[in-house]
Amino acid sequence: MTTKDKVLFILTSHSRLGDTGRVTGFFFEEMAVPYYALLRAGYDVDIASIRGGAAPVDPASLKDTGENDPAVDRFLNDTKAMRKLSTTKSIDRVDVDAYVGAFIPGGHGAAWDMPGNDVLGSILSTIWARGGVIGAVCHGVNALIGVVDERGVPLVQGRVVNGFTNSEERAVELDLAVPFLLESRLRQLGARFERGDDFHAFAVHDGRLVTGQNPASSRAVAEEMIAALDVQRKQRAA
Template identity: 30%
Template sequence: MKKVLIPVTNHATLGSTDQANGTYAPELTHVIHVLNNNRIAFDIASIEGGKAPLYGTDIAEDEVNNQVLGDESFQTQINNTVPMTQVNMSDYDAIFYPGGFGLLSDLADNDMVGKLAAQHYESGGIIAAVCHGPAALLPITLSSGEPLLASKSVTAFTREEEVDFGTINDIPFLLEEALARKAAKYSKVQPWNELVIVDERVITGQNPASAHAVGEALVKQLAKQ
């Protein structure tokens, strides 16, 4: 059975503000929904382990989000995430980073997780991310000394979407700019439209609207392994 590691943030606020944050639930739940439908197993991990902060858990019209959030086994996993120090990367076929602003404050510059992801990628693993999730690709340096991003085409949450969402002044850094400076190519479409870029074994999605399609692209890549 294929298995995906899902690292989530431990950071519970938007940057250094006191606004409740963490992982944006629909970007996690919509991908998990696709994994469940394709009988692909997953573990949820975080740098520190334990209960992971979620927001976007009360979107009435999002049936998929509500269904996954209401699942007892999901609740057990999100409330008891595996510490990344206890993760054995050889157990996994892919890594998926969901978005939310929280990870801009921890996974975006965590060298330990970056090293694990580099080992995983170099041993043939897949890396997928959506919205702010691609921030977790920033600290991934390959054994050649090259950043993973240096040869990759990616997308992620855009400057325009930060402006629309009212977060442009509170984020720790602008993800679009960080990726544009480090990646071989950064692309985007109109705010809030779906965009998924598959560059070999790296899959990225622009925003929440892209989460389902990132899940589908991940399943397709896993089938090729």
């Protein structure tokens, strides 16, 4: 039996939406769509979170059965997948050498516990230095803040990236709730920020770095990440 290459998903553990009194967490579609796309492409997926245990779900990302993206309903009815979600490993217990790539779904929770997280930054920097692929979507792109490349400079510096835009944050009226505007911070770090229309699918890649703009971009960013992973897989096999 051939051992499949493994990709690590990392979810937020933060469940408070600033001072709004509202609950947040990870956005289900941004996790479920890439999860099944990677499985179909022949990769195994492990799910970790910042603190471990059951990762908090943003309630705004779940609708009644039949109204979600099909991948969401499939995940909710997938016993094995739901067990992974309820028993995530904390990032400080991750064996980083086991993975050829990492993917970070969004959800507003990621704006609080991912930027500048030393353990998370070390995991992603190590995967990058080993030639792995890093993908993120929407607020999951916050995970890149604090990650450095092999030169010791911010990973996003000089690279094409994308993420939840300033105008999208203002449109959902959370621009004053989040710690900072993601697009602005990425630009401050020297990223070449490219964007699509608000709330429409848009994803970009710069070599082994893949980023998507919003929940609608989940499928596009998964496809871009799989393409990058396949390139690396062929190179390892050569």
